[in-house]
Amino acid sequence: MTALDLPPGPLTVFAIGAHPDDIEIGCGATLLSLASRGHVDLRTLVATGTPERQEEARRAAEAFGASREPVFGALPDARLPEYWGAVKDLLHAFRDDNPRPDVVFVPRSEDAHQDHRLLGSLVPTVWRGPLVLHYEIPKWDGDLGRPNVYVPVSEADASRKVGLLNSLFPSQHGRDWWDDEFFLSIMRLRGAEAQHGSGAADSTGRQSRYAEAFSAAKLIITTE
Numbered sequence: 001m002t003a004l005d006l007p008p009g010p011l012t013v014f015a016i017g018a019h020p021d022d023i024e025i026g027c028g029a030t031l032l033s034l035a036s037r038g039h040v041d042l043r044t045l046v047a048t049g050t051p052e053r054q055e056e057a058r059r060a061a062e063a064f065g066a067s068r069e070p071v072f073g074a075l076p077d078a079r080l081p082e083y084w085g086a087v088k089d090l091l092h093a094f095r096d097d098n099p100r101p102d103v104v105f106v107p108r109s110e111d112a113h114q115d116h117r118l119l120g121s122l123v124p125t126v127w128r129g130p131l132v133l134h135y136e137i138p139k140w141d142g143d144l145g146r147p148n149v150y151v152p153v154s155e156a157d158a159s160r161k162v163g164l165l166n167s168l169f170p171s172q173h174g175r176d177w178w179d180d181e182f183f184l185s186i187m188r189l190r191g192a193e194a195q196h197g198s199g200a201a202d203s204t205g206r207q208s209r210y211a212e213a214f215s216a217a218k219l220i221i222t223t224e
Contacts, residue, residue, distance in 0.1 A: 026135030035065030112141035147213035
């Protein structure tokens with residue numbers, strides 16, 4: 001396993017989700033870690049959501065470090081493949097209205113949920129060049145794969161992610177899978193997988209038991 005550091009200086013980061021809470025579940029601790037790094041311009045796009053859920057997403061975006069309110073597509077939940085053209089237009093409009101990103105977070109193209117899967121497949125066709133990291137969303141389907149990118153996160157950021165999920169998304173509390181153990185367990189598992197040498201380190205350089213995992217289809221290494 002090879003460890004790479006993000007380049008110093010300002011970063012522009014996009015986080016794209018099909019539903020309110022996708023981004024925060026999939027890469028929330030990573031976003032908190034980036035926010036503490038500083039000089040990060042985080043912008044978010046959420047394709048679906050009722051007014052109630054959009055309000056949850058607005059509060060969550062601010063809490064997780066976004067520099068502005070999310071852009072919403074207001075498309076029907078669980079029906080995005082039917083609206084393929086509208087989703088494509090939404091992504092292109094978001095691209096054209098914002099600066100070129102350094103990193104784009106989006107669900108996996110192999111995700112079992114059709115809305116996640118469509119975004120995961122379309123985003124690399126809209127942004128060519130930036131690093132695209134596909135985050136995972138654990139769920140009933142049991143569709144977790146074998147990620148190839150890990151971001152170690154501090155115990156404080158892992159705990160804060162879970163606390164924010166609980167406080168910011170009350171509409172989801174009735175789901176049988178929504179609890180602290182569910183969210184922490186996947187980060188603990190990925191933290192174990194991310195160990196290398198003397199152990200994985202978070203953004204502060206401290207050893208970490210937790211990580212979030214991603215998949216990247218293409219990486220370009222420059223020597224300049």
